[in-house]
Amino acid sequence: MAFRKPTDSRPQILGVSPAAAIPGGEFQIRGKALSPTARPHVRFGEMTAPIVIGSDTFAIVRVPDGASASEMTVGNDHQSSAPWTCGIGIQIADSVHPVANPVVDRAGNVYTTFSGSPGQKTPVSIYKIDANHRAKPLVTDLMNATGLTLDADGLLYASSRHDGMIYQVSASGNLSVYVEGMGVATGLVFDPDGNLYVGDRSGTIFKISRQRQIYVFATLEPSLAAYHLAFGPDSYLYVTGPTTSSFDCVHRISSAGVVEVFYRGLGRPQGIAFDAKDNLYVASSFGGRRGVVRLTTDAKPELFLSGSAIVGLAFAPSKAMILATNNSIYRVDVGIEGRRVV
Numbered sequence: 112m113a114f115r116k117p118t119d120s121r122p123q124i125l126g127v128s129p130a131a132a133i134p135g136g137e138f139q140i141r142g143k144a145l146s147p148t149a150r151p152h153v154r155f156g157e158m159t160a161p162i163v164i165g166s167d168t169f170a171i172v173r174v175p176d177g178a179s180a181s182e183m184t185v186g187n188d189h190q191s192s193a194p195w196t197c198g199i200g201i202q203i204a205d206s207v208h209p210v211a212n213p214v215v216d217r218a219g220n221v222y223t224t225f226s227g228s229p230g231q232k233t234p235v236s237i238y239k240i241d242a243n244h245r246a247k248p249l250v251t252d253l254m255n256a257t258g259l260t261l262d263a264d265g266l267l268y269a270s271s272r273h274d275g276m277i278y279q280v281s282a283s284g285n286l287s288v289y290v291e292g293m294g295v296a297t298g299l300v301f302d303p304d305g306n307l308y309v310g311d312r313s314g315t316i317f318k319i320s321r322q323r324q325i326y327v328f329a330t331l332e333p334s335l336a337a338y339h340l341a342f343g344p345d346s347y348l349y350v351t352g353p354t355t356s357s358f359d360c361v362h363r364i365s366s367a368g369v370v371e372v373f374y375r376g377l378g379r380p381q382g383i384a385f386d387a388k389d390n391l392y393v394a395s396s397f398g399g400r401r402g403v404v405r406l407t408t409d410a411k412p413e414l415f416l417s418g419s420a421i422v423g424l425a426f427a428p429s430k431a432m433i434l435a436t437n438n439s440i441y442r443v444d445v446g447i448e449g450r451r452v453v
Contacts, residue, residue: 122146124193126142129413131445132416155182156178179199203442208226208233209423211339213440214259215425217265221240231255237284258297263301268280275296289307296311297352310338310340314333337352338352382424387450390405391405403416418434422436
């Protein structure tokens with residue numbers, strides 16, 4: 112008589128995508144025996160997550176508010192899978208209003224804005240969030256603070272889309288005008304030589320030399336929101352800016368000011384940042400899913416992180432990704448080192 116080998120009926124997770132998410136984002140789970148008779152139960156630590164779609168081999172789960180555990184399990188009424196480690200964003204600040212990338216200094220302090228609506232005077236313009244996630248007002252008298260960047264000495268710069276000025280911000284939060292006349296000034300970035308680039312969302316990228324001479328570096332289609340800037344490993348300036356198109360692109364601009372399309376096919380691309388391996392991360396939607404898209408050096412896309420309303424991102428020295436939504440700041444431990452330009 113032949114005996115059938117017992118089968119393992121324990122749920123198995125075979126793959127999860129994307130690699131990370133913030134609350135409200137979604138993971139796609141592929142596996143075996145996830146739930147033979149009913150919808151599976153998905154938990155992050157002890158917290159149960161809502162199921163969008165559930166079957167025996169596939170599930171889509173939404174990350175609930177307050178989730179912090181990085182270990183996901185899938186189970187049924189009788190048993191659970193082995194844990195699967197994924198990146199979960201932890202909120203480190205709320206009641207803010209970023210419209211571009213946060214920035215992180217060498218000590219791990221995070222800077223972000225409360226930008227406000229056009230012409231709105233907000234009580235706080237720029238916040239500093241320390242390593243213990245304590246947010247403190249840094250600047251209180253800058254109208255419509257928009258873009259932020261740091262120079263090689265760690266000095267903070269901020270743009271105002273209200274008055275078209277770029278300000279230097281001292282460690283104590285005092286402002287001094289660095290340059291003016293930048294139109295609807297949004298994104299900021301320094302190149303390795305100390306030149307500052309400013310995105311005027313009405314269609315111009317300005318270059319400001321160390322001597323504060325102003326040049327028109329390139330022209331682009333106007334943006335509905337803001338230009339977001341980052342320098343790549345190839346010495347090109349990379350630019351995003353959502354337009355009326357639902358099939359937007361990432362541009363790159365040579366040192367001579369020649370504009371090229373690096374990748375086309377993103378929805379509402381906003382904040383951008385490079386990692387140390389030269390991959391580009393873009394806050395955008397891709398294939399109908401919103402979050403952070405990773406583009407390899409040969410422009411191959413994949414959704415790296417799931418989440419809605421993400422407007423900016425940056426890498427921390429601790430290899431965490433700092434994400435800015437339109438009202439909060441999140442930290443996700445992704446183990447990725449960011450690229451340093453200055």
